[in-house]
Amino acid sequence: MAQQQEPERQKVRLGAEPSAHLHQAGAPASTCDPALIWLPEIVQRFVKSLPPNVVAGTLRLVDKATAAQFRGPQHTTIQLSQPVPHHAFAWRWAGPAATRSLTRTQREMLPLMTARNGVVANLGVLLAREDHATDPVKPSVSEAAASAGQLDVCRWLRREGCAWRGSAALEAAAKGGHEAVCEWLLDEGVPLGDAAGTAALGGHVSLMLRLLRVGRTSLPNLHRCNLMKGVAAGCNLAVLQDEHRTVFDGREVEELDDAEHELRDSVKDCLINAAITGFWSGTHTADWQAKVDWLEEQGYHRPWDACELTAASPDALPRLQWLLQRGYPVDNIGSLASSTAGAGNAAALRFLLDQEPINLLMGCYSTMHASEGGHVAVLEVLHAAGFIASVQAVKSAAGGGHLPAVAWLVERLGAAMALTDEVFAAAAGSGSMELLSWLRARGCPWDERAFAAAAEHGSEEQLEWLAEQGCPMGDDGEPYVRAAFTGSVALLECVRRLGCRWSPDGSTMTRAVHRSYMVDAYRSHEVWDGLRWxxxxxxxxxxxxxxxxxxxxxxxxxxxxxxxxxxxxxxxxxxxxxxxxxxxxxxxxxxxxxxxxxxxxxxxxxxxxxx
Structure with a gap:
């Protein structure tokens, strides 16, 4: 409603008052021409206060001159991560063919991003589509809305029959520090679960304490353990000391009862890791070193895997240097190198390679992990250290849709070795049309596995492109099995329309039924619709x-x-x-x-x- 009223408010502010003033002064009626008010310099001034999507989806539609004035890429692209004007959203996504160009991952992301930006009417557009992939009434969407603090969206989803997935929505809201959403979810009967711990992980101390007042005494040891890890990761030293004192009542180890001993045993191997790595979520605090010192003073021993877990963090280099200087154990420096390579941390990888050479096997693992993430800078470090990438690395890069990494690997290995039908099938599974076109232009071989992978992970446009290019479809109906697994009737119809055959002996349906066990309870209805089709x-x-x-x-x-x-x-x-x-x-x-x-x-x- 607010978005619908905004243009009217602008009209009054920019149009009515100046016009009234001119009439009072006896000015001729022609001076009320909107063209005299809608001046480029005025529009340029007030556009600075408008959200980017309003400029792209509304303002540029006023007239050709305004569209030309705001023709830069920042003004011509709708960002789904931000609120989208309802008319623009409906125009783009309401039609039956609106998602033809979207891969499976993109279709699943659409309702999540829409829920996070909080425009309830836009979720209604997706609900009307009756498409499983873009269906907003499912637990993952409620969790996305809760994580962004969108209370109105959460209420709408509940009214539409959206189910909760345990306490996941509450935990998502707590980690984001959204107190109003947390209170509403608790009133709706959502269990507390690890919400206090995730609030601590997000550094929201006051919310953590409010949630603990709801049910600290009833928390089982598993949730109490996660609470302690969350505090160690996301809160400062003073809060960690207070919570530790509260949980163990300031007593020495020998004074604890059996349940408290069990809890201390549960956390003894993970509190220091949580303080160092931020509970593997990047939420660590600036005083993490002081927290580690204090925990060591309390008798918590140095975990054997602290360095390995740290190696995968974005700022691994200074943390690894500090840990190694303090004598933290390293079981296998090659394993650390593999973790840093997977995280794309070239600087940390160079540091580790300078400390100690790694063997060929760990070098291959590192190359594979770097390829999966498309980290070209890391691949260059490994190449300079003498580790030659394999065809499997090309397949891994293609599976992630990483064209720059694939191009780098093909240049090093040569097209004859690097370009295989497995690489093309992996690229088809990534849904990247740009990568598929690049591979096709270089003569990369293919087989029916590419079409089947596209039927599961790709888009209708991708399937049509493959068919036009002459990609084999096979004669066992595997594309139907893959598409049925997603529950996408649109993809199934596309496969059928393109002339793909199924097995006359019934094995296509048998494999589709067999594959259905791989889905969880919240997606089972999608597979049923695929089988029904x-x-x-x-x-x-x-x-x-x-x-x-x-x-x-x-x-x-x-x-x-x-x-x-x-x-x-x-x-x-x-x-x-x-x-x-x-x-x-x-x-x-x-x-x-x-x-x-x-x-x-x-x-x-x-x-x-x-x-």
Whole structure:
């Protein structure tokens, strides 16, 4: 509502008052022409106070002159990480083909970013799409909203039936220091969990104390342990000392009861690490060295893996130097080098290589980890140290969509060695069209694995491009298996439209059922929709094999969806058997019309109710 009113307020401020003044002075009516008010110098002045997305999505639409005035890239790009005017958001994302160019990861990120920027109406646009990937009513979206302190979004999601994933939303809000969201979630019955510990991890001491007043005495040792780690990582020394005194009542070790001994044993190996590394989240404080000194004085011993955990942090170099000077143990300096390489820390890697040579195996690991992250500077350090990258490193870089790293590796290894069909398949899985085009232009070989990878991780545009380029699709229906796993009907329809075949023996459906056990409870409905689409389109089914695949799922998945019962009901239905026969020969030799088995798929709600 506020965004809709803003243009009117600007109109009054910039237009009505000057016009009234001119009329009072007896000026002619022609002086009220808006063109005399909407002057470039005036617009340039007030645009400084407008959010960037308002300029890009609203202001530039006023007229051609304004669009030309603000034609720079900072004014022509909508940033989804910031609030987007509703009209602009709806124009871009409401249409059925709006997400054709988005990869699976991008589709999943869209509702998360929208929730974080707090425009509830924009979430309504995504909800109306009825697309699993962009569906805002799922736990990860509520956690994103909570982490950004968007209380109105959290309330809207709750009204729309969004489920909570334990205490994850509360912990996300606590880490961000959003007290109002925390209070609302607690009122909604969300369990406290590790919220106090995550508030401490974020350095929000007052919120931590408020949450502890809710349930300190009822915290199990696991949450008390995480609380202590959070305090050691995100709070200063004084707070750490106070909380340590509160938990252990200022007593010596021999005075603690069994539960307190258990807690101290639980934290003895991790408090110093938490103080050094910021609980592996980069939230460490400036006085981390003082905290380490004090913890050592309290009898906490130096952990064996402190250096290795530190090596993966962004500012690893000064921390590693300090730890090594104090004699902290290093089991394998090659392992430290691998961690720094994966983190992209070239300076820390140089320091470690100067301390001690690493063997060939750890050099290969380091190269692999650097390639996965696309860290060209690290690859150059390793290359200068004599470690030659492998084809597997090229595949790793391609899997991350890192074109600069792939280009660097191809230049060092040569195209004949570096460019393989596995590399192309990995690039297809990254969803990077730029990388795929680059590889194709250099003659990189491919096979059907590339199309299958794109069906799971890529976009409709990517699938269409691969088909146009002549990429093999295979004849076993693997692209359907991959697309069904995502639950994306749009991708399934795209694969079908491009002429991909499925196995006539029913193995496509069997593999799709088997793969379904890999999803968690919060995504299971997506896979069910993918399987339903396959059945609805006449995909052949080997019922015995499909039921066996469903029954073979690990026991801890069995409670999520009674897939075996669903398949059995479908198999036993007399009408379904007729449709299965018709799928082989068609009614009177004709083709089966898509959707013929839909009535039998209506037994799905009944199956779900039997759970």
């Amino acid at each position: 396959l059945l609805d389109q006449g995909c052949p089914v080997d019922w015995a094999a499909a039921e066996a695949a469903a029954a073979a799922r690990p026991a801890y998945f069995d409670g999520y969806r009674p897939m075996v019962e669903w398949l059995q009901v479908l198999r036993e239905a007399e009408g379904l058997r007729w449709v299965a026969a018709a799928a082989r020969e068609g009614p009177e030799g004709g083709e089966v019309v898509a959707g013929d088995i839909s009535p039998w798929l209506d037994v799905l709600p009944w199956c779900l109710n039997q759970q």
